[in-house]
Amino acid sequence: MTRFIGIASGKGGVGRTTIAINLATALSQFGREVILVDAHLSSPHIALHLGAPNVPKTIHHALRRTVHVKDAAYQHPSGLKLIPGSINPEHHEDLPHKKFKDILLDLIGTCEVVIIDMGPSGDEVLSVMRATDDLLIVATPDLPSVTEALKIIRKAKELGKNVPGIVLNRVKDDDTELSIENVETITDTKVIGVVHEHKDVRESLKQRQPVVYSHPDSKVSIQIRKLAANLIGEEYSPGKRR
Numbered sequence: 001m002t003r004f005i006g007i008a009s010g011k012g013g014v015g016r017t018t019i020a021i022n023l024a025t026a027l028s029q030f031g032r033e034v035i036l037v038d039a040h041l042s043s044p045h046i047a048l049h050l051g052a053p054n055v056p057k058t059i060h061h062a063l064r065r066t067v068h069v070k071d072a073a074y075q076h077p078s079g080l081k082l083i084p085g086s087i088n089p090e091h092h093e094d095l096p097h098k099k100f101k102d103i104l105l106d107l108i109g110t111c112e113v114v115i116i117d118m119g120p121s122g123d124e125v126l127s128v129m130r131a132t133d134d135l136l137i138v139a140t141p142d143l144p145s146v147t148e149a150l151k152i153i154r155k156a157k158e159l160g161k162n163v164p165g166i167v168l169n170r171v172k173d174d175d176t177e178l179s180i181e182n183v184e185t186i187t188d189t190k191v192i193g194v195v196h197e198h199k200d201v202r203e204s205l206k207q208r209q210p211v212v213y214s215h216p217d218s219k220v221s222i223q224i225r226k227l228a229a230n231l232i233g234e235e236y237s238p239g240k241r242r
């Protein structure tokens with residue numbers, strides 16, 4: 001069975017792409033067959049994060065049926081398998097985003113988990129949401145982000161999607177932040193992962209690598225592997241990296 005997990009947020013810039021890339025890499029490191037798909041169709045950033053911006057076959061080509069989606073998969077040097085988006089703005093115009101689910105169905109049986117990096121809001125997000133089984137919500141610990149997260153959670157539930165929980169990202173542990181309890185009360189949703197604000201994440205972006213690959217012993221990498229294990233119902237003990 002192939003499980004389709006969307007990484008959503010409501011608000012932009014909270015770290016969806018970072019969490020999607022690293023969650024997919026961590027699950028691959030655990031031995032799972034994973035494909036990461038860039039479904040932020042209007043502003044795809046995965047190829048930029050991973051240093052391969054000019055690839056000839058992308059999810060945009062697959063949506064226009066000029067290539068088969070399976071042929072748009074690439075292997076990053078970190079081991080991560082991914083289907084990037086096109087950074088050419090002409091490829092974003094009049095995109096048939098409603099076909100996203102049909103296209104993704106062709107990935108059934110090719111891997112165990114498809115991690116889908118989503119845009120923040122709009123019609124495109126609804127089309128992508130329809131292709132998911134689960135929606136993992138990324139938020140930062142502040143009211144605007146959590147309020148937008150709540151809107152996405154409501155929409156997800158309206159569409160009958162499973163919401164395994166919220167990942168709180170860019171946590172600084174200072175007293176200006178909403179607490180985990182605050183976030184859970186506002187959203188009526190469990191926080192299933194916490195990832196701190198950390199220079200290693202920005203350093204890995206500079207190196208065009210997932211942080212769990214470039215900085216495996218970093219505090220944030222341990223937090224991301226914990227989240228990945230949690231999501232697939234496994235125990236993770238830091239120290240043994242598996």
Ligand SMILES: Nc1ncnc2c1ncn2[C@@H]1O[C@H](COP(=O)(O)OP(=O)(O)O)[C@@H](O)[C@H]1O
Pocket residue numbers: 009011012013014015016017018019045169170171195196197198199201202205220
């Ligand atoms: N935990 C973190 N610590 C430090 N920087 C982070 C963290 N998470 C994300 N960032 C940085 O924040 C910026 C936005 O992250 P990104 O994943 O692109 O967000 P989104 O996809 O939600 O727009 C990027 O520069 C990224 O490196």
Ligand SMILES: [Mg+2]
Pocket residue numbers: 016017018040045
């Ligand atoms: Mg993004």
